[in-house]
Amino acid sequence: MFKILLIEDDTTLFNEIKERLSHWSYNVYGISDFSRVMNEFTSIKPDLVIIDIQLPKFDGFHWCRSIRGHSNVPIIFLSSRDHPSDMVMSMQLGADDFVQKPFHFDVLIAKIHAILRRVYNYNTEAVHLKTWCGATIDYEKNIVANERGSIELTKNEVFILKLLVEQKNRIVSRDDLISRLWDDKRFISDNTLTVNVNRLRKRLEEIELGRFIETKVGQGYIAVEEVPV
Structure with a gap:
């Protein structure tokens, strides 16, 4: 219980x-x-x-x-x-x-x-670790680490990152993110997702990964594998 x-x-x-x-x-x-x-x-x-x-x-x-x-x-x-x-x-x-x-x-x-x-x-999934942009994401411990250090994310932050990284280099729509994060999107404002993603990006900037989460205006977000041009 x-x-x-x-x-x-x-x-x-x-x-x-x-x-x-x-x-x-x-x-x-x-x-x-x-x-x-x-x-x-x-x-x-x-x-x-x-x-x-x-x-x-x-x-x-x-x-x-x-x-x-x-x-x-x-x-x-x-x-x-x-x-x-x-x-x-x-x-x-x-x-x-x-x-x-x-x-x-x-x-x-x-x-x-x-x-x-x-x-x-x-977190009951078999694979807890994921490599992305030279960093290791531990989905079980909510930690992202690379040679510049490590950060611990909140549950929402790591869940957003997981959704984006699992479809890296592909746009994940805002509607998809909202529906996956909050089951009934009728009760969620669009600004709530923006705040969560911005907070995630700010945390990732601590280990110089923030730029790898890109905003696609009018579409959604994308976790890129390479350095953005």
């Missing part, structure tokens, strides 16, 4: 989400002390974290940064604020998805199913 840590201070909403998720056999944990979120995160060791942005003591962005400093566990943000910057910020901090309040519970549950299935199932 998957463990979900729900960092939400609205008791009514917390209880409703917990009840809904319990029907899917998820174990849902809450926070008893919002000044000690990391202590409870370390103790629970959740498989997925859902964070509200507006929280007592520190906001959800603060705790996302803290979690990302220790773990690549999937993170979903919840927000009642209607600011596109909140979504951009959450993706830049390494969140896997963003849900706007008020939301339909079926949408939240679908997103949880999709993320858990993607994160914890695709």
Whole structure:
């Protein structure tokens, strides 16, 4: 049974989400002390974290940064604020998805199913290592390494890279990427994919690989094997 840590201070909403998720056999944990979120995160060791942005003591962005400093566990943000910057910020901090309040519970549950299935199932493939542009991609450890160093990617980042590299030198459409990343693309804005790809490219630039992910305007993205001309 998957463990979900729900960092939400609205008791009514917390209880409703917990009840809904319990029907899917998820174990849902809450926070008893919002000044000690990391202590409870370390103790629970959740498989997925859902964070509200507006929280007592520190906001959800603060705790996302803290979690990302220790773990690549999937993170979903919840927000009642209607600011596109909140979504951009959450993706830049390494969140896997963003849900706007008020939301339909079926949408939240679908997103949880999709993320858990993607994160914890695709690594069962026989081949974990892939060579690309002189670098080794370890799909099991989410690490990309070459002679310039190594970087650890989030689950979303390595999944995007995997989709592109498996079809290297071929354009992968935006619709295909969105549908593979988020099962129901009706609930995903086009900007969400852009933010995720840009974040991946920025991480790859740390080991001088960012330029090998090209944007094809109006079409999608391509992972090239050779240095772009």
